[in-house]
Amino acid sequence: MSAVKALVLNASLKNSGETSNTEGLAEKVVEILQKEGAETEIIRLSDYHIPYGISADLGEGDEWPGIFEKVKAADIVLIGTPLWLGEKSSLSSIAIERLYGSSSETNEKGQSIFYNKVGGVIITGNEDGAKHAAASVLYGMSNIGFVIPPNADAYWVGEAGPGPSYLEQEGEENEFTQKHIKMLAYNTLHLARFFKENPIPAVGNTINE
Amino acid sequence: MSAVKALVLNASLKNSGETSNTEGLAEKVVEILQKEGAETEIIRLSDYHIPYGISADLGEGDEWPGIFEKVKAADIVLIGTPLWLGEKSSLSSIAIERLYGSSSETNEKGQSIFYNKVGGVIITGNEDGAKHAAASVLYGMSNIGFVIPPNADAYWVGEAGPGPSYLEQEGEENEFTQKHIKMLAYNTLHLARFFKENPIPAVGNTINE
Amino acid sequence: MSAVKALVLNASLKNSGETSNTEGLAEKVVEILQKEGAETEIIRLSDYHIPYGISADLGEGDEWPGIFEKVKAADIVLIGTPLWLGEKSSLSSIAIERLYGSSSETNEKGQSIFYNKVGGVIITGNEDGAKHAAASVLYGMSNIGFVIPPNADAYWVGEAGPGPSYLEQEGEENEFTQKHIKMLAYNTLHLARFFKENPIPAVGNTINE
């Protein structure tokens, strides 16, 4: 069996010239995945020109189609997002809308192109909003065809109020966050291996039946 | 002008034999309201028999109608809730459903009975979920007729992961929470005074027009 | 291999003396599951005394422990809920809180007792709120250990505004709803069969490691 491929779409509003706390947490997940033999890639979405719109390709200058090829090749897709006003970032919304814009594409059995892929979410914020953002991202992924494993979210948030986030606040020391990083990495990996070998039967779930 | 009346419906799952962190935070809000001359009452909903159902009165043994009389007499209504799995408590959902069950009642001008009342929310949890719960509670209140002032939520949550809540964690020392307690108390009070003297005109907003 | 067992927890606010639109939709899902050889049961939660509280057993008169035995025996658990003010019912919140109250129980490998079970959600309302309620229920289930298959929600809602629900409005004729009933039934079934034969390895995901 070929190696499991894992792709992280980091929807931080900051481009890669700046430190992203979400990327800091994503790297912990990726470390485990690599140690277990997965091929991994983290994409900082803000480094690319990704216009909004419900379409697979929005024309000249749109760099989403290149990213979408990587989504199609991946077995695990993790969306990373910071929190603003207790919500996922606008860029993560753009990414989910763009994924949705391609959700009528099918695999060779007629299921959504996202079937047999495993989804998860990575979240950081200085405070509050992680579970709400996780529910929103994971529901969107499930809705377009991803499998969601148990404990598919890893996050860090601090105490109520403004302040620094994961990396500056030593969020890496948080045992709860560490444990959920591990659960997210292993559960996406366990399920990705399953579904690579045992794809979901195309009974009752093809797009045009 | 008569004193402003403020009512807190504390939807803690624990009855008044046990310490409620949400009540601890509510008391801070109530202190300010009292200092400014308001009459206040905190009701621990779990001390009463309040069945679920979309109705003003669910019959024998239902203690909601007595509580609803206090809602009708109040100028400010604050819903207090703990967080479980990042969501408001089931008992707060029951309270909102019951308020909704009475939302076809009108005042003498034909507006919803909740017009000219001011709503707000008080939330505590060991971690994460406050803004989502606040959005849900405040939207429900706005939907049935309450005015929502700026900064209508006061909350405390701790860092990601399990652990003690507001009272045990010295949440009272949190400056952000202190500031929002003050904003919630003063803004509900300012607006309640406005609308007692200047009720919303019954133009464009009566239930049966 | 023994038959797959599917359990529907219908959190309608009406007891079984009254017609539940949610149950009407649940029956469509159950028909498919039965046709494919699953053993099924629909429980109308409002027929039982289920107090709120975060505990496996709330003492005298609490009928949740009996229901929880059925949850433990099930391979598929579907939560059914109506919509009020665009939110899942208070009774569905009670059910999720009670499931959470038992989430520290482990299977023989030390994983959450809900591992290898497949979750899904069934929703009806006269209008609006289904996706939000689905996201909330499915996130709660994923958080305590359930696997969420693709397209794990089947729902019907009507056009904006008050009015009758699924059964009275001929929601059964809605092709989108029919298709999602089928996807929910088959995908929960496909995955339940997988995980009965291939339980998730106890690596990286046990509760006390």
Add this chain to the structure above:
Amino acid sequence: MSAVKALVLNASLKNSGETSNTEGLAEKVVEILQKEGAETEIIRLSDYHIPYGISADLGEGDEWPGIFEKVKAADIVLIGTPLWLGEKSSLSSIAIERLYGSSSETNEKGQSIFYNKVGGVIITGNEDGAKHAAASVLYGMSNIGFVIPPNADAYWVGEAGPGPSYLEQEGEENEFTQKHIKMLAYNTLHLARFFKENPIPAVGNTINE
């Protein structure tokens, strides 16, 4: 007293070369506001270059600062959004993040610049998601300083499943939607007039106290 100024920020993903259902509904709200003497403007956000980021001005080419001047001059701000996957549009998230990026600006009394402004929301979708999107938008607005009147949302969604939206589906005939258009217009107007004459006292709610 000068005329009330109302500004609609339409966060449709389509630019003004294409028909926006959300704009169709917004125009109904605006008609009433104009009839009652308000000055109104609808801005199609997608016609402008508005990058994402938490800042008042993101530098060269950023057209948000010009829009923000209009927000500051307005008494009523309405955010319009379509629904995708049951969520508000990514562009509405960008708008809210940008508003938040300016929320440390204060008026001459030291309150948030948004104090005494009245907020509301306009939503269209082919199906489901309006109340959730409304709760999210209205909470965000309340959080940065807007007052939210009763019944501050006007929306149209169709029956479950894909299909055309408000304009093509004769959503204009929907009595519930008509009524809520009226309530949104009149309640934002009533409250905007109040707060122009009676600004919220700067007691307990200034940013730096």
